[in-house]
Amino acid sequence: PRPRAGTSARTVDALREIVDWEHGLVAPAIHFDEEVYRVEAERVFDRAWLVVGHEDMVRKPGDYITNYMGEVPVIVVRDAQGEIRVLVNKCSHRGNQVCLFDRGNVKGFTCSYHGWSFGLDGALTGAPMEQMLYRGELDKAAWGLEPVAQVVNFHGLLFATFDRSAPAFESWLDADARWWLENFVLSTPLGGLEMLPGWHRYRSPGNWKLVCENFIGDDYHVYSATHVSWLAMIQDFMEQGVRIPIITYPGTTDGPMYEGSAGGNGRGAPMGMGMVVADNDSLFKRDLAEAQELGPEAVDWVEYRREKLLELAQGRPVKPYSFMNGLVYPNMALMGFFSPMLGRHFQMFHPRGPVEHECWQWTMVERDAPQVVKDLAVQRVYQGQHGAGVIAPDDVENFERMVEAGKPARSWRRPFHYGLQLGHEDEGPKGLPGNLGPNPSEVNQRQFYRFWLEMMERS
Ligand code: FES
Ligand code: FE
Numbered sequence: 372p373r374p375r376a377g378t379s380a381r382t383v384d385a386l387r388e389i390v391d392w393e394h395g396l397v398a399p400a401i402h403f404d405e406e407v408y409r410v411e412a413e414r415v416f417d418r419a420w421l422v423v424g425h426e427d428m429v430r431k432p433g434d435y436i437t438n439y440m441g442e443v444p445v446i447v448v449r450d451a452q453g454e455i456r457v458l459v460n461k462c463s464h465r466g467n468q469v470c471l472f473d474r475g476n477v478k479g480f481t482c483s484y485h486g487w488s489f490g491l492d493g494a495l496t497g498a499p500m501e502q503m504l505y506r507g508e509l510d511k512a513a514w515g516l517e518p519v520a521q522v523v524n525f526h527g528l529l530f531a532t533f534d535r536s537a538p539a540f541e542s543w544l545d546a547d548a549r550w551w552l553e554n555f556v557l558s559t560p561l562g563g564l565e566m567l568p569g570w571h572r573y574r575s576p577g578n579w580k581l582v583c584e585n586f587i588g589d590d591y592h593v594y595s596a597t598h599v600s601w602l603a604m605i606q607d608f609m610e611q612g613v614r615i616p617i618i619t620y621p622g623t624t625d626g627p628m629y630e631g632s633a634g635g636n637g638r639g640a641p642m643g644m645g646m647v648v649a650d651n652d653s654l655f656k657r658d659l660a661e662a663q664e665l666g667p668e669a670v671d672w673v674e675y676r677r678e679k680l681l682e683l684a685q686g687r688p689v690k691p692y693s694f695m696n697g698l699v700y701p702n703m704a705l706m707g708f709f710s711p712m713l714g715r716h717f718q719m720f721h722p723r724g725p726v727e728h729e730c731w732q733w734t735m736v737e738r739d740a741p742q743v744v745k746d747l748a749v750q751r752v753y754q755g756q757h758g759a760g761v762i763a764p765d766d767v768e769n770f771e772r773m774v775e776a777g778k779p780a781r782s783w784r785r786p787f788h789y790g791l792q793l794g795h796e797d798e799g800p801k802g803l804p805g806n807l808g809p810n811p812s813e814v815n816q817r818q819f820y821r822f823w824l825e826m827m828e829r830s
Contacts (some may be wrong), residue, residue, distance in 0.1 A: 383410045386828060392821040395790030395813060399783040401820070402578040402773075407827075408725040414827050415701055416441030418534045419640070420543045422703040422719060423447050423457055423519075425735070426527045427566040433476045433491060438731070439721045440531065445519060446470045446480070447529060450491040457519035457531040458493045469516065473570065480516075489516050525549075526557045527564065528717075538639070544699070547633035547804035548642040555697070555705050555715065560679030562738035564715065567749050571732045573758040577770030579702055579720045579728040580823070585766060586696050586704035586718070587643035588630050588815035591791060595811075597765045604761070626650030631694060632796070633805030635818035643815030646695035647807060648709065649800065654693060658710050668741040676711065676737075698815075700822055706756055711737050714748030716756060726774045732756070789813045789820070 382389065382404045389398035389407075401407060421440045424447045428436045435448035437460060444460035446469075460468045467484040479496060481488045486499040493516035501509060520535040530540060537543065544552065556564065575582070585592070592598065628646045635641030648654060655677055662669035697705040704718040718732040734752045736745045755762045776782060792812035799807030808814055 382406050383827070386824055390820045390824045391786070392789075392817045392824070395788065395793045395817055396786040397789055397820055398786050399777050402581055403725055403777055403780075403783065405725055408578075408722070410827065412441055412722070414829060415823065416443075416533075416722070418532065418537060418826065418829075419701050420521075420523070420530045420532045420537065420540055421701070422528060422699070422717070423522075423531045424529050425564075425566060425717070425733070426455065426524060426529060427564065427735070428474065428733075429455060431476065433478060434474075435470065435477060436474045437470055437472070438719075439729075440519070440533065441722055443533075444468060445531070446516075448491055454492075455522060455524065455529060456492060457522050457529075459517040459519065461517070462487060463495065463514045463516060464498075493518055526553060528552075528556050543639050544642070545634050545639040548639065548699070550804040551631065551633050551642055551644060551694075551697070552699060554693075555708055559711075559737045559739075560676055560683055564735040565738040567714070567734045567736060567745075569733075571734075571753075571757055572729060574723065574727060574729045575767050575770060576727055576774045578725055579722040580819075581770055581773065582720045582728055582730070582766070583698055583700075583702055583704070584816045584819055586645075586706070587641075587698035587819050588632075588645035588696070588810075588812065590628075590630070590645040590696070591811035591813075592766075592769075593811075597769060598762060601761050601765070626653055628810045629799045629807040630792075630810040630812040630814055631697075631803075631805055631807050632815055632818055634700070635822055640700040641815065641818040641822050642697065642699045642805075643818065644694035644697040645815075646709075646810060648693045648695075649803075649807075651693065654710060658712055661712055662744075665741075665743045665747065669744050672739070672741050672744065673711075698819075700819060707752060711740060712744060712747055712751075714752040716752050718756075726778060730758075789816050793817075 382400050383406055389400050423438050423440065423445060424436050429447060429449040432449050432451050432453060435446055437444060437446055439445065446458045446460045447455065449455050460470050462469050462482040462484065464482065464485055464487045467482050469480040469482045469489060479488055479490045487495060488497045490496050495511045495514045498505065498509060519531045520533055521537060522529065522531045523540040626648065628648055631644035631647040633642045658673050662673040693709050695709055702720045706716045706718065707713040708715055714734050714736050716732055716734045718730055721729045721731060723729050734749060736748045754760050757763055790813065792809050792814060796808045796814040797806055798809055
């Protein structure tokens with residue numbers, strides 16, 4: 372079957388006709404249709420396990436952050452007993468948001484409309500003039516904040532789902548996907564990850580899936596067109612011997628790079644990794660060369676870290692199997708994992724209507740790294756994958772033009788082509804969890820839409 376026009380008001384009745392992942396064809400309606408967007412909120416965002424933050428953001432009782440699950444505002448808070456809770460940020464009285472700030476430490480939440488108060492566990496603790504006005508008849512136990520149905524702490528990364536009957540987290544993210552994600556969040560042989568202060572946020576044109584398919588492994592655009600100006604700039608600086616560490620990472624690896632996939636194919640949510648590097652030795656050498664420019668403290672740390680990684684591997688392949696970019700379905704992107712000198716960033720793409728999304732991004736570095744390495748890592752992130760950096764704006768410009776060209780329904784008649792490396796997906800090295808294939812490729816985009824279709828077809 373070939374995707375056809377998605378102009379019918381009932382596009383959701385014809386989902387199979389807009390996603391033909393087997394042939395790498397997807398109809399544009401998937402990025403523009405209002406009805407698809409509305410149904411997606413219920414069938415994807417109300418059911419999926421979604422990342423809501425990291426435990427490092429809420430270390431002490433009373434610490435909270437606010438975030439979104441789809442378009443639903445939520446509070447992630449550590450209660451007095453130390454348990455992390457996720458609560459819908461909506462007053463149970465008449466719907467005002469009860470938490471107005473991004474982060475902080477509180478004893479509870481008080482609504483700014485009529486003053487109902489809630490504890491850190493979401494329980495309704497008081498209403499102004501309660502005895503006089505409600506005459507002792509307000510059933511406080513029934514009117515707390517709505518808790519999100521399930522929360523899981525995956526090595527610090529916090530996942531939550533609204534769906535009480537969602538598959539257990541272990542079957543949502545299968546063992547292969549967890550192995551790769553563990554690499555990203557856990558492969559710190561020393562003191563774990565530390566969050567750098569502050570979130571970076573920007574609103575950007577383009578359906579949330581447009582940007583997710585970009586991160587899940589679209590390395591084609593990196594080498595072919597979008598980011599070549601950045602790559603050329605790095606090359607120029609290197610040739611002239613100009614060291615501007617903020618925007619240049621001295622190359623990547625001497626060895627080949629692959630596209631990685633895990634999950635999907637009937638094995639839960641897909642995770643995709645781009646620029647997967649198996650040759651850790653060459654990365655280590657590059658880190659060491661750079662550390663030498665930063666001073667003896669950085670050199671000692673890079674060497675000690677390497678020793679620890681070898682020790683932990685006990686003869687097995689050394690973790691990490693680094694990758695540069697990736698995505699955990701549906702909307703959590705991971706970036707910057709080639710090197711501890713880069714910083715790791717976590718980006719969520721929240722839906723904001725069919726043709727807009729909001730990027731929420733935070734950065735982590737290894738807690739035990741010397742300050743000079745942390746400073747370098749964070750500068751790189753801010754100067755690269757940020758709204759005012761040298762990488763992200765290139766992508767945003769594409770998204771803006773894609774929206775303009777794709778919004779008119781007339782433009783939906785011809786399917787998009789997602790056929791890169793179709794049929795060659797598994798032509799990579801064997802023996803690792805998941806699958807490694809050639810890079811660049813659109814295998815992960817096909818997996819993404821395959822799983823999206825599965826979720827959308829479940830009524
Ligand atoms: Fe919150 Fe009335 S809406 S107290
Ligand atoms: Fe890009």
